[in-house]
Structure formats: structure tokens, C-alpha cells
Amino acid sequence: MATTVWTRRHVLGLADFTPAEFDTVLQTAASFREVLSTRTKKVPALQGQVVANLFFEPSTRTRSSFELAARRLSADTLNFAAGTSSLTKGETILDTAKTYLAMGADMMVIRHREAGVPHAIAAEMNQLGVRVSILNAGDGQHEHPSQGLLDLFTITSLIDFEYPRLGLLAGKKIAIVGDILHSRVARSNIWSLTSSKAEVHLAGPPTLLPKLLAQIGDSSLPNRNIFLHWELEPALKDADFVMTLRLQKERMTSHLLPSLREYHQHFGITRDRLKLCKPDVKILHPGPVNRGVEVSSDLMDDPEFSLISQQVTSGVAVRMALLYLMGSGKN
Amino acid sequence: MATTVWTRRHVLGLADFTPAEFDTVLQTAASFREVLSTRTKKVPALQGQVVANLFFEPSTRTRSSFELAARRLSADTLNFAAGTSSLTKGETILDTAKTYLAMGADMMVIRHREAGVPHAIAAEMNQLGVRVSILNAGDGQHEHPSQGLLDLFTITSLIDFEYPRLGLLAGKKIAIVGDILHSRVARSNIWSLTSSKAEVHLAGPPTLLPKLLAQIGDSSLPNRNIFLHWELEPALKDADFVMTLRLQKERMTSHLLPSLREYHQHFGITRDRLKLCKPDVKILHPGPVNRGVEVSSDLMDDPEFSLISQQVTSGVAVRMALLYLMGSGKN
């Protein structure tokens, strides 16, 4: 397995991750999964360091996951939540970040509804010549790298629990189904999965497929094993993994989609449709799930098919790995 | 004193608590009260464990009390607050609980405005075969067991500080006054107090008395030393303890009660009315108090009569006891 010395200060997206970097994260996360199975569940790796969670877009589950990851590395955490913040007093986002830097933050986990905000903050920090690390926890419809990595960790761990690695996906077929156009999760997953030798098949309503991809049509993209479908069936055919995406209900009202029921009829994953896939197919969803929309409710709770709760568990180990890799050598 | 080996995974209400279980909680809380009087105030009992506070109904004081209790047992805490949550994104409550389970929560402290939510979550967890513990921190108008236990701890500690126990209440008369119909605090207290040999007298406006009890009228309930009054005076007569309940102002507007002033005139506890009680009578209130409504303002601050601040202090020790008893043996 090709792991590498970690040199990346910020984790803003998976688009430029090297295979060796993917493997380093996977292997580090596997080590932390072992730590989490011990009695104390903590390591002193980041003692004295401060992780600031700057969530300009609210999210309890992702913030909780990062918070727990940080504490299990013995870091201190500071939480900034939009709404109760001085943003309402007219401060810019960059100034908020600089304030937390000056307070002593060693790492900042940033979520914002606009794409590129974590990048802008990272660029500013680089220019200031400071050693703080920025971790993108979701920026608009752009990327959500820790979600992409935890999905990768979840499926590779299923194949080899001890040594999860990119190479395990060679020859696997992975379907990504749903609102790909608006999904930062899909984007991050496309980058990680196409770095392996897996075949990635995207399926969703034409209105919801990325415009970029739509121009190319139903053909493989150059250099990436990626295929595009406007119907569900060809994507599911013999799939090893089906990644469903959260349907943003607010898109419904803007008439991009007719109704939740109609969406479920065309693109919802059901037991019947699963028969198209490999017999041991597994389903993923980044959560929170709209029950009975993206996945039928009984399937979602069926441990034979659903990896949803493993994804959440993987999240803590993967986020520990990211914070650890970015934070080591800081002291 | 009859203490017992603790076998209860969840604490959802006091209705089925055995006398031995009450005594075990009281005695464990007394031990933690001693810990709280030491310099460090902490014990490593729950090191590595995660207590998730899932407050679907907001409450700063109860959440703070649980949070402090958890930290003093060296547990890590995660806070979920409705409003900033993905519930607004359509996730079900059960899915939220399962997410925190998958993240690694060992215990969940749950408050919800609907009765039965903690029970539904506990049932789901049992069915999943996982070892997580659910603690009801108030469900609708149903139960609030930690409040019932801290009230019990407060009054039994007053009689014997070293060995608080149910048996100390034999022959005591305890009045519960106010909006019993809508009070989960009253319900939990009725279960704990009638497990002792105390006499429990309920008094409140007819509109606010439980319909169940109203059918029975002013007579003792079978097997429980409980008495019902539509007027305050017979309940207060020779009482050792007077438990007042918080008046939900929102009930006023729905015309269940005429006015705050009228409520105070009929059911407010004043110095004058206290003369009906035993000379060393004590007053309790679960807080937050509407000053001058349930209790006259000066009486509330009089340490000779008021146990209100002791109740809050008891809360931390009792919640440490509950978390400890449910959490031990998990590692």
C-alpha cells in the first residue's frame, strides 16, 4: 500500500488528492478506529491545540462529529454558530476567521453556504504566513471532502477492514444517484472514487445532472471511469455500491422536480430495484435521509444493505485522521 | 437500608421504580455530593464515554445540569439543540438518535415536548441490540424522572444528610400544589413519594387537576397514600413539605385559568398560608419560578423555608448518580 508523508496544510477538497494521500487518510483512520475500540478512546495527540468550528451554515450532526473527533485527540474546541454571531454586526467572514486565529485556533473547520469560502480563508491565512489549517466542512455545492473520505473509508473497510485502501475498489461498480447538480457530497465522491480503478455511474433527473457533464452526454469522461445516465436502471445494473444523495426539499418548490412521490417513483432505491445490482450490494446516504424518498424506509434500516450508520461511525475516525494529519508537527 | 445491584439500562420514568432502586439512587447521589465537596470535584468513572444531550425542547438549566454532571464524571458531552438542527431538514427523531448512537454516544439525555419520545427511542435502541442508555429529561406532560429524584434527594437529605432514603418519609405529609394536570414534575413526584410511606396531598384548581384523579374525587387512591383537594387549605394542613409547580403562562391564554393574580390569591403559597403547615415546613419548586405567582417572592428567598436552591444543587449530584449507574460496566 502506498502511504506517504503528509505535507498538506489545508483540506479544501478532494479534486487534487493523490492516491497516496487517500491511502494515508484511510490507514490513519483505521488506526483511530482501533483507538475508539479501547477503553479510554482518547489519545493526547493534539493536547493544547484549539480546533475552531466555524459553521456559518448550521449543521448539528457534522459539527458534533468534528467536535467529538477533536476531543478524542485531546484538542480544545471552540464553536462559532451563525445567528448568534457578530456577523449580524457586519463583520466579514475573513475577519471572523482572523479573530479565531488571533485567539489561538490551530485548525478551523469551516462550513458555508457559498462555494469557495474555505479556500478564500485558507488563501488569506497563507498570505499572513501563519500555520493554521483550514478544513472544508462543506462549501455550497462545491465540495465536502471529509464526507467523501468517510464514504471511501466505509466501502474500502467493508472489503478489507484492517487495510482499507484505494486499490480495493479496482473493478467495482459504484452508482451515485440523485441530485448530483446541487450536491457537494457527489462532487467530493466523484473525485475520490475516480482516483481508484472503480467505475463510477451517475444517475439522476436531467434537470438535476451537472450541466458540465450533460454537455458530454452519456459517455465516459476522458481519463476518469465515469458514466452518465438519465435513468436509474443502467446505473444500478451489477452495481457493488449505491450512493444515494440527499434531496434538498427546497429545490422542489423551485419546480426543478415535480414532487417527492414522483422523485421516489423514478429514482428512489427500493428492494425491487436493488435486484438489478450485485447480490451483496450496499447502500450509502450522507444523511439526513428523507425517509421513503431517496431510499425506501425499510431498506434504510436493513443492516444487510444499508451502510448509513457505518458512515456516521466512520465519520469520527476519518475526521480524527484529518485533524491529526493536519495538526501533527504544529506543537 | 435496602440498596440493590443496578440493572436498569434506561431511566424513562419513576412509575416502575422499586423502593430499592430509589434508595440506590439516593445513596449514590450522596456519595457524589461528597465528591463535589472535594478540591477536584471530578471522578474518572465515565472516562471515554460520550453523553449526548438531545434537547428537542429548549432548556438551558436542565441541560447545564446534565452537562456538568457528565463532565464531573469525566465523560465527553455532545449537545444537540432543536432549531439549529437537521430536524428542520426533515430527519425523524429516531434517525437523529441513531446518528448520535453511530457517532459513539454511550448515553442520551432526551427532552421532547411530546410524551413518550424517550420511550420510543429506548425501544428502538433495545431492538437494535445496542448498549446505549436513554435518560428521559422531560417528555411532554408525562414524566421528568431526574427532577422527581432530585426532589426526593433534597427532602430525604434534610432528614438524614448522610443516609438519605425512602424510609425517612414515613408519616410525613407532602402537599403538591398547582397545575398538576400539565406537570411532568408532579407525575414523577407522585410515583416516588407514594413509593414511600408518606401521605401525598394534591391541590389545584379543578380545571388543572388530572382528569383521571378527578373521576375518583376527594378520596384516597387504592394502594397509594394519595389524597385530592380542590382547595389549598386541607392540603397544607400540617404539611411537612409543600411542592409548588411551575404555572405555564401559556395555559392562561387558553382560559384554563383566569389570571396570574387570581391564581396567586387561590393557590399561591404565602407566609400566612404557611401557618397551616408544620412549623418547620419547607417549600420546593422545580424552577424557573414565576415570582409572586406560585410562591410569594419573599418566601422564595427565605432560607428558613425555601429549598429551591438546594434542589438545583441536588440536581447535579442526582444526575451524576443516574449517569454513573447507567454507565458503569459499559467500558
Place this chain on the structure above:
Amino acid sequence: MATTVWTRRHVLGLADFTPAEFDTVLQTAASFREVLSTRTKKVPALQGQVVANLFFEPSTRTRSSFELAARRLSADTLNFAAGTSSLTKGETILDTAKTYLAMGADMMVIRHREAGVPHAIAAEMNQLGVRVSILNAGDGQHEHPSQGLLDLFTITSLIDFEYPRLGLLAGKKIAIVGDILHSRVARSNIWSLTSSKAEVHLAGPPTLLPKLLAQIGDSSLPNRNIFLHWELEPALKDADFVMTLRLQKERMTSHLLPSLREYHQHFGITRDRLKLCKPDVKILHPGPVNRGVEVSSDLMDDPEFSLISQQVTSGVAVRMALLYLMGSGKN
């Protein structure tokens, strides 16, 4: 340097601080700045103690600063935020404070939009005869002592990093510019700076200058080296430090000021205006800054002139010093 044994239980304002007390805070903060430069960044000074942050007026940055300061002293923190609180249930502020006292709070950091609230709480605590300490984190337009102290620490550290002390300001000219009438930061700074041998010059629109001072006119106040100006230039002339104040935009709408642009034209600090000052002049701002209003945007980011980020950094060390001084001897 005259440091002193600390005897002050509460820190409510700087109006009655003695020079020796200022120097004790400055010297203690300098020690903690050293701690913050070590690997672990923590000291066990307040182990077992509880710092309750009661922010009745929301503020993420100040709360985060106090929270980090408390944790680095190994204290536990509890956060109360208005809005999600039982205040909406009608509880008085004093009762909220007494609840946190009863829960075990050793110190309370209090912010409220009404002047005098922390003082009222401190008076109540004194009357109860309890050892809890109250720290004013901003009360209306009255005082914000930790901000005044961190400003003092920032400018004295610039003159002598090892031994910051009041005496270093002798002969220095300090301008305070802006909405002095509504500024608790200005008030606290006036008390600290006029305790030194510095000359303090206030400048702001006539409508925004304190009415008290306006009665006296453009002359020095008796016993305090303080001067009043209705125009910026005489205040800036040969100044060593320029303290700008946050302009409360909500004042704009109440017609106390014509427009942000007009304010900037008359009282905004620009490179051009800075030429009036000493060549090595430094600018301060308590944050959050309205970019381009109080200070021109480029100047704010220029490390040659701006002390804004040092102020934030100083904040953690100064708040550690305050919590430490008030909290020592409590165990």
C-alpha cells in the same frame, strides 16, 4: 513595579481600579502569555472550578475568548445563551444567576444590554454571603473591563513585552475616536488610561460625545489628563495610539449620524490622517470592525499600524489573568 495582593472578588469595571491592581493584571497576563507559548498551553490552576458564561446579550467572540481562557486554566465551562433560555419562561436574571450558583458555578461572566446588571448580581451574591465571583463582560453602555484591560495590556506590551505596566504610558498621547457616548469600551479605557500618566484625547461627532463631558467643553477634566475635541485633527496630532470604536449601525437609523460614508469622511482613520500622528503610531479597535467606516480597510490589515489582531490575542491572556486572580484561593 507595584504589584499587589489581589483582594477583589468581582471585576465589574475599571473606575475604581488602583494602579497596583492594573499592574497586577498586566503582570499576571504576561505570565499566562508565556504559558500560551508552551506546548501544552494549559495550567491546572482552576481544576474543578466552574466558569458560567451568562450572555444575556449574544456575543460569539467574547464568549469564545472567555471560554478558551477558562479551559486553559483547566476550569469547566457552562454556557447560557439568551434566546434558548428559561428567561423566555419569565425567570428573572437574578434567579438565573442564583440557579447557576446553586449548580456549582465558582465564577460568572456576565454580559447584558442593560448597564448595572452584573453589579446587581454581584450585590445579591455578596448579600447571600457566597464566594462566587462576577466578571462584567459588557453591561449596556457602561463598562467592559476585560476589553479595557486587554487594550492596556496590548499597548504596554508593545513598549515593554516582558514587564507591561501602567508607568510605561507616562507622556504618551492616546486618542479615542468615535461613538464615545454609546461605548462601554471607551468608558473602561478612559478609566484605565487616565490612571496612567498618559494624555487621553477624545474625539467624535458632537451628538456622540458624552453629555457629561460636553457640559465641560473642550478643556481638561479635573485630576484626569483628559481632553475633548469635536474634530479629529487635534486629537490625532502627535498621538502614539489611536483607539477607534465600533460604530453601532443601529444608531444610524435613529438619525444620530447622517451616514456611514459621512462618518468615515469626518472621523474615519485613513493613511492620510495618520500622518498627523507620531510616525510609529498604532491603531486599536475592539472589533468587530465595520471595514472602511471606522478605519480604512487597508490600514486595518497593515501590521505596521494595526494592533487589532494583537488585541484579540491579548484577550485570552488577560481573561486568564482575571479568572485566575479572582479564582485563586477558592479551592
